[in-house]
Amino acid sequence: MAHSISDEMSSTSTSTPFLRRSRWVPSTVKLKTSLFSELSGAVGDLGTYIPIVLALSLVNSLDLSTTLIFTSLYNIATGLLFGVPMPVQPMKSIASVAISTTPPLTIPQIAAAGLSVAAVLLLLGATGLMSVLYRYLPLPVVRGVQLSQGLNFAFSAIKYIRFEQNLATSKSGPPRPWFSLDGVALALAAVLFLVLTTGAGDEPPPPPQQEQEQEPNETVDRGEKVHRRLRVLSRVPAALIVFVFGVVLCFIRDPSIFGDLRFGPSRISLVKISWEDLKIGFFSAAIPQIPLSVLNSVIAVCKLSGDLFPEREVSAMHVSVSVGIMNFVGCWFGAMPCCHGAGGLAGQYRFGGRSGASVVFLGIAKLVLALVFGNSLGRILGEFPIGILGVLLLFAGIELAMASKDMNTKQESFVMLVCAAVSLTGSSAALGFFVGIALYLLLKLREVQFECRGFGFGFGFCTSNKAKSSLDDQQERSTFALVPNMITDDVVIMWEIVRGAMWESFCILYWCNASDKVYNICVIIDRVHRLILLNKGLFPNYDLYCWGAGGLGNMVEVEDT
Incomplete structure (x- = not known):
């Protein structure tokens, strides 16, 4: 009857027969x-x-x-x-x-x-x-x-x-x-x-299982x-x-x-x-x-x-x-x-x-x-x-509190506990929520790659060759690359990326060097952090992957042109 919140309810339980068999009962x-x-x-x-x-x-x-x-x-x-x-x-x-x-x-x-x-x-x-x-x-x-x-x-x-x-x-x-x-x-x-x-x-x-070649014993009976x-x-x-x-x-x-x-209800009237x-x-x-x-x-x-x-x-x-x-x-x-x-x-x-x-x-x-x-x-x-x-x-x-037990990493637990503590001491779930969001973003900011050359700025999560094999294991690779003959207008490519951000479950953090040639602009997508944009010229030591705006969400390596 009573289960932990982490238990999956995929297995069917014994149901009351008359409700199970009645066709008029909604599912x-x-x-x-x-x-x-x-x-x-x-x-x-x-x-x-x-x-x-x-x-x-x-x-x-x-x-x-x-x-x-x-x-x-x-x-x-x-x-x-x-x-x-x-x-x-x-x-x-x-x-x-x-x-x-x-x-x-x-x-x-x-x-x-x-x-x-x-x-x-x-x-x-x-x-x-x-x-x-x-x-x-x-x-x-x-x-x-x-x-x-x-x-x-x-x-x-x-x-x-x-x-x-x-x-x-x-x-x-x-x-x-x-x-x-x-x-x-x-x-x-x-x-x-x-x-x-x-x-x-x-x-x-579950009831204890007994091996076939063994005789029943007191431990199994007690179980x-x-x-x-x-x-x-x-x-x-x-x-x-x-x-x-x-x-x-x-x-x-x-x-x-x-x-x-x-006996009898009160009269209902309009307020x-x-x-x-x-x-x-x-x-x-x-x-x-x-x-x-x-x-x-x-x-x-x-x-x-x-x-x-x-x-x-x-x-x-x-x-x-x-x-x-x-x-x-x-x-x-x-x-x-x-x-x-x-x-x-x-x-x-x-x-x-x-x-x-x-x-x-x-x-x-x-x-x-x-x-x-x-x-x-x-x-x-x-x-x-x-x-x-x-x-x-x-x-x-x-x-309800036990729902939080799936926070397995120290970073997740840190954000969760600070959010809960502020909510309790400040008597406001909204205050704890905004503090938790700010703390989460600060922790993610520590993982952001940053470099400044002249007037170009870039932010993003870079995927190196070490992560390439894991990407191959997790998802199929599709063919998509930004080439000069395909799109030549910076405004068009910016719109395509914005449209992809709206409909393909990721968001733009920063647009860098919008005036550069299109083939030098690479889009980086990290499904966890959802930071997508980077200029390849600023980070030549990384193998960058391209997100196909409007595509299926797969990553492909962008070749130098």
Whole structure:
């Protein structure tokens, strides 16, 4: 049920028969594991969802029924479209500003902030700029953002477990008592239960293989028993059991909840947004939310989906457009601004979610609760043990942070850790991101060849004869060379290279000696560093290779003419 994020999901798991055989079930929601595993994964992101929604309803008078209805529709739509447990979570920066501002932001101002972020993400997605950004962002920087977000979740989870929480002010109170219906001992018991059932998130080891010529022995028998026990434990819907136990405790802590329940949803109405609301919402809440949404709600979640589901990696363009459309629909009716989040995806995967069915089940449950109980559901959520929410959030944060373990070189780890450290201490993922980008470029600058003669300058990564054999092994060689009779206009050749840079996945760093004869201009392409231009006359000691603008991306040696 629970696997490490590095495990490939290419092997098919046992699926629930009725969903596998029903032709009317879309392929995106056909179960990849057991039904109970998907149900357990469905509650994996509630550790962030419930506290923020409850705080907004208490402080900003957010209509809980309306938010549940729209987020349930978001869950169902994303599950059907993406085919992975794509979460729907509150926009955390907007929620933080809305709660902490004095006076708190009004619903029209919150809606204006959500619409502003939606417009930016929809524009980036529809124009393809988000895909370009996702494609060229250095992986160590993305891992740094994921690591910082995962650790941030884990730190918040520890506070939930250790201290009383005032959700209305988002501040910690006195230490939580050890023995109570929301005590530290209860949270630790939930942690022990989740560790015993799900382990560290890795798949149970395969059964021990016995050689044919050997007789069965005690070691093999013991290994088979361990394997069977771990396999049984992995099928327990651990997160679902913990969450249902928390719901039961709500009614035990305050039996008067039964008398306060009211049936039926609240009336959905259109929110009137003035220019003043738009100005306040944009400058106070949307501006800090935009970089967080780009990095964590699109870039990080797409990268994590590729790690968890290599055969079903979601597109950055589709995720960006999805966030834009969700908020353009819901914010006009007072629903909470929502996005997708890497932490939610990690949490749902950690507890068993493997397909879109996981979030579809969650959406159906939200919709039923909203239609039956409406805003009175807030009475139940208000008594939910915060320590148990902290436990769910802790496992989700650790799972997200473990995505960074594929940084194998010291340079990659250095960039990732600096990015994460700045993000955590500066309380801004955007700040850590820009510091990580600057550090990455500085480290790459150390590898750049530089020489100055007269007015000619050259920058680039040169491929010597030593690397020639590796190029031959990795890719086929094609024939392309720039010769005087082929192109004679410097403007034309510059345009061809720019066009190739736009469409062939590399970029121009520097143009040197544009007035030189065309046959003296060589284009250097390094697939990792993407620095392409060099003047051969400046570096006669290197064997240079030419990139065919508009070609297939193969390198050929440029012969002297």
